[in-house]
Structures are given as C-alpha cells and as structure tokens.
Amino acid sequence: MLLLLIFAISCNTTFAQVQDGWDEWQKTSCYSNISFRLKHEGKRGEQHVWQVQFKNDYNSLISFNYHISETSGQYDTTTHRKTLNKAALSEPLEVFTAGEDIFLLVDKVSLSPYPKDYINCDTR
Template sequence: MKRIILLIVFAFASHLATAQTDNGWQPWQKTSCYSKISFRLKYDGKNGEQHHWKIQFKSDYQNLISFNYNVTDKLQQYTITTHRKALNAKQQSDEMDIYTKEEDIFLLVDKVSMTPYPEDFIECE
C-alpha cells in the first residue's frame, strides 16, 4: 500500500514539474489525419468576452509543407478561423494567437501540400 501511495505522489509531482516547464502548453498532439504534423495549445485566459488561445505547429516532414488549419467550437457548429500555414522541414512554428467565443475548441488540419501553395494535396494517412 505504501508503494502505491508513493507511486501516486511521484506521478503527481512529475505531472506538476512537466506542466511548469511547458509554461501552460498542452502536450504535443498528432493531427487526426497527418501523423507528421503536430500541434499544441495553450489557454491564455479570457479577454473581455473572448477566450485567448495560443497555437503552435511542428512538422516532421523532410521537406516544406503547407496546410489549412481550422478552429471551431467543440460541436463544429461555428468556424472561428481558417488559415493556411507553411512550415519548412522539421520546423516548429511561432506562437499564433486565436480568440474564440467558446472555451472548448477543436482544431482540424487539412489540404496538406508539399509546396507552399494550395495545390496537389496529399491524402490523409
């Protein structure tokens, strides 16, 4: 029993240490369709009537890619923003600010291309 409690305390302490070193960033997540594109989110609080989020992307592709990213509410009723992003090989993007009406959001990445232009899209993996 003491061993289990010790493991739980250790796991909780490790979680706190990780959260502090990431400055509030959630862990990197693979996109639902493209395993070589990851993203992470950081909730920066409420600004007036809007929720402030920061988003970062990183690419594990060996060449330049571009893609669309859409931010919607969790129910996907309202598209909050749609943008196109280009990343060089193995690049991590700068932080991007997103403001939303709802606190719960959903991120979708699509229309991935191996060029900086929205053309010749690659299939979902």
C-alpha cells in the same frame, strides 16, 4: 549547502518548464507528421484567449489549411493556410473564442508552398 543550492535550482527549472502553460503535442487526426499544441491564456473581457502552435515532422517543406472553431464539426472561427519548413515550429498563433472549448482541423496538405497536389490522409 552546495547540494541544497543545486536541488533548489533544479526544482526551479523543472517548475518553469511545467508551468509554461502549453498542452502536450498532439498529432492531427489525419496527418501523423503534423502536430499541434494549445495554450489557454485565460480571458480578456468576455473572450477566451488561446495560443496555437504547429510542428512539421515531414522531411520537407509543407503547406496546409487549418480551421479553428468553438464547435466540433463547424470550422468557421478562422481558416488560414500555413507553410512550415522541414522540422520547423510555427510561431504561436493567437485565437479568441467565446467558450472554453476549441477544435482544430488540418487539411489540404501539400509538399510544396502552394495549395496543389494535396497528399492523402495517412492515419486512416
């Protein structure tokens, strides 16, 4: 009986972790120490609702621009600058799109909180 109870609790914990809705972490196309993940939360009215979260794997504070769009190559839905401490996760960001696709670009990465002295792409 005790073994069955432990198994049931274990299954519920595993199920909750799998069902949280987040995609796997992905490296950005240009910076191997910046990762992101997406979560599609369905629709509100006619708009698709997404959560986006960033992770900093650099050994220092970084800042970067991120662009989110519904069309590959046209990054105009949102453009913002984000600052993350060493080994930090961002708070989830909410984004709305008309379609079911979302594209993300990270650029202008700096090892400071200011948009200057950008580092080069390290994955090419």
